[in-house]
Amino acid sequence: MTIPVRGDAIADPAPAPAAMEELETVYERLRPLIPRAEWEAHAPVIAAIRAQKRQRRAVILAHNYQAPEIFHAVADLTGDSLALAREAAAVDADVIVMCGVHFMAETAKLLNPSRLVLIPDPEAGCSLASAITPGEIERLRRQYPGAPVVTYVNTSAAVKAASDICCTSANAVEVVESLDADRVIFLPDEYLGRHVASRTDKELILWQGHCEVHEQFSAADLVRCRREHPGVFILAHPECPPDVLAEADFTGSTADMIREVDRRRPERVFLATEISMSRNLAAEFPGIRFIHPCHACPHMQRITLPGILECLRSLRHPVEVDPLVAARARLAVERMLDIRVREKR
Numbered sequence: 410m411t412i413p414v415r416g417d418a419i420a421d422p423a424p425a426p427a428a429m430e431e432l433e434t435v436y437e438r439l440r441p442l443i444p445r446a447e448w449e450a451h452a453p454v455i456a457a458i459r460a461q462k463r464q465r466r467a468v469i470l471a472h473n474y475q476a477p478e479i480f481h482a483v484a485d486l487t488g489d490s491l492a493l494a495r496e497a498a499a500v501d502a503d504v505i506v507m508c509g510v511h512f513m514a515e516t517a518k519l520l521n522p523s524r525l526v527l528i529p530d531p532e533a534g535c536s537l538a539s540a541i542t543p544g545e546i547e548r549l550r551r552q553y554p555g556a557p558v559v560t561y562v563n564t565s566a567a568v569k570a571a572s573d574i575c576c577t578s579a580n581a582v583e584v585v586e587s588l589d590a591d592r593v594i595f596l597p598d599e600y601l602g603r604h605v606a607s608r609t610d611k612e613l614i615l616w617q618g619h620c621e622v623h624e625q626f627s628a629a630d631l632v633r634c635r636r637e638h639p640g641v642f643i644l645a646h647p648e649c650p651p652d653v654l655a656e657a658d659f660t661g662s663t664a665d666m667i668r669e670v671d672r673r674r675p676e677r678v679f680l681a682t683e684i685s686m687s688r689n690l691a692a693e694f695p696g697i698r699f700i701h702p703c704h705a706c707p708h709m710q711r712i713t714l715p716g717i718l719e720c721l722r723s724l725r726h727p728v729e730v731d732p733l734v735a736a737r738a739r740l741a742v743e744r745m746l747d748i749r750v751r752e753k754r
């Protein structure tokens with residue numbers, strides 16, 4: 410494998426007629442979501458991204474919250490934070506482009522350090538990742554001596570390095586349960602922490618970090634949704650406040666929610682989570698009526714088709730992690746990946 414270097418730009422080849430025809434098949438799925446005129450603007454950029462991917466030997470990983478034209482038309486692998494971390498560790502390509510937020514790209518770099526990991530917009534942050542610092546973790550360790558520190562993957566590499574083990578919303582209960590301690594420091598998402606606390610006998614020390622998107626949902630929104638859409642099946646992400654989770658029919662990570670929709674095939678669905686995921690599922694399950702939420706993640710939305718193309722053309726925005734920080738952060742992520750999550754299907 411040769412790691413391509415920055416500045417060694419590759420011009421876009423002219424899209425072959427067959428490639429444009431292939432895109433029409435993709436558009437069939439997206440037609441209910443994307444007006445034809447908008448698609449006409451996307452199509453040449455999508456074709457150029459697909460061609461650049463082949464030339465660069467690049468793989469595009471996309472989180473479930475990416476816009477439909479990214480999720481369905483250019484991504485090679487999609488999933489929740491846990492799946493993306495697992496995929497990133499196993500990717501056999503020269504370049505990994507992370508269509509998601511910065512902590513996801515950092516995790517990919519930690520797990521596959523010999524690859525060039527790019528993020529189309531390095532400003533794509535996360536309100537949870539900016540809610541805690543390594544210094545604050547050290548203070549908590551002094552306050553609660555002996556209590557292991559579990560950090561949500563929605564954190565910087567420096568925070569991961571200061572913790573004992575990471576978790577995602579898909580495995581948080583299993584991670585906490587795996588620890589040989591009665592008291593656990595769980596950071597930084599208070600609501601995910603409260604959700605985990607309701608499923609374990611361990612005492613959890615929580616932090617007051619919140620997701621700026623999920624904290625906007627209220628139980629009243631869900632009650633209104635049930636009134637207006639009788640029979641609707643409501644799924645919620647555990648970053649939502651506790652009263653929202655109490656009102657929902659199912660709680661789980663983004664991938665857990667997708668599996669549940671696939672398994673149950675309800676007539677009507679409301680997802681208390683980021684809007685793009687609801688749109689992506691509407692394209693995947695045309696027989697289900699999705700009542701779309703209205704909350705968008707401003708960080709996820711920084712990733713756009715032109716940004717992805719530019720990133721591949723000029724190998725812009727490589728993600729780097731200080732080697733000393735990376736070694737400790739990797740350990741925390743790998744400990745998490747070693748934990749077997751019970752089969753949820």
Ligand code: 13P
Nearest residue numbers: 489490491577578662663
């Ligand atoms: P998942 O791991 O469930 O995909 O969640 C990531 C995230 O950022 C949710 O807001």
Ligand code: SF4
Nearest residue numbers: 535536620621622706
């Ligand atoms: Fe962070 Fe919330 Fe955006 Fe997820 S939805 S990336 S937790 S701000």
